[in-house]
Amino acid sequence: MTDKIPRRITPQRQLILEALRKADYHPTALELFEIARRRLPRLSLATVYRNLELLVANGTVRRLELGGTQARFDWDPAPHYHVRCVDCGRVDDLHGLLIELPARGSETADGYELLSHRLEFAGVCPKCRGHREQSRPRGCSI
Amino acid sequence: MTDKIPRRITPQRQLILEALRKADYHPTALELFEIARRRLPRLSLATVYRNLELLVANGTVRRLELGGTQARFDWDPAPHYHVRCVDCGRVDDLHGLLIELPARGSETADGYELLSHRLEFAGVCPKCRGHREQSRPRGCSI
DNA sequence: ATTTCTGCAAACACTTTGCAACTGC
């Protein structure tokens, strides 16, 4: 891999991207691997990581580094925020919410030049709201 | 450790907390380990992690899971946001910025019950603004 | 032929855990 731009459309690449686009949530690399492997059993997890990195590099998909430990991926280039369920870890889009924030290029009191921001919500997803009586899981440090 | 509440003030604990409080940025566990080890050379990194977890559990310090891979720590309980330098990874407080966001308990279109949010800014710190001509480092996927 | 890509295994970075020894009531 000389630079970071995908040159070919391999079955693996196609399959991974398709799995991401079909998911109605934001899957992790491992989740995509397991979906794609159903159709390409010899697929390797390293290939999934490599392809996701390439697709991120060329702007096709977006890597989300939200709470929790694993990266999640997003095929939708439109600006939007995300909600993460504190119970099950599921990540969904948050539609119809736009917030007034400092513009790109503005400067802070400390002399930082602001470039972008990341806003993520934590909440309880519809499914987990049903059976919510359990002990609190770790990782809610938001 | 029966539950998660520190019972004793050990030299290690004191040293770690002091190092955190003295830092003018938000250090990682490893950074705190290296600072504290200067005064307690037999200190173990596991002890730093364990103590930070305890201090987080009892509310003394806050764990920040921002961009990048490592957790960073914050001794300041007052609500405030953070800026991370995309060049060097340094994390600072962002003072004097309060933003109108959906209230805790409000419900989204998708049926999530919102609990909290995390807002982080990416920018270029004063030091890095000086020598800013290099290739872009990885991990700016915000 | 040359470049891109793959699978596999090993390496990696960060964090947590098991355990025997030690400390302070």
Next chain:
DNA sequence: GCAGTTGCAAAGTGTTTGCAGAAAT
């Protein structure tokens, strides 16, 4: 003596990398 804590080493998790071989042009 006992619960809390430590250092050390090992294990765990998520991700990246080295490499030889395969695939596409």
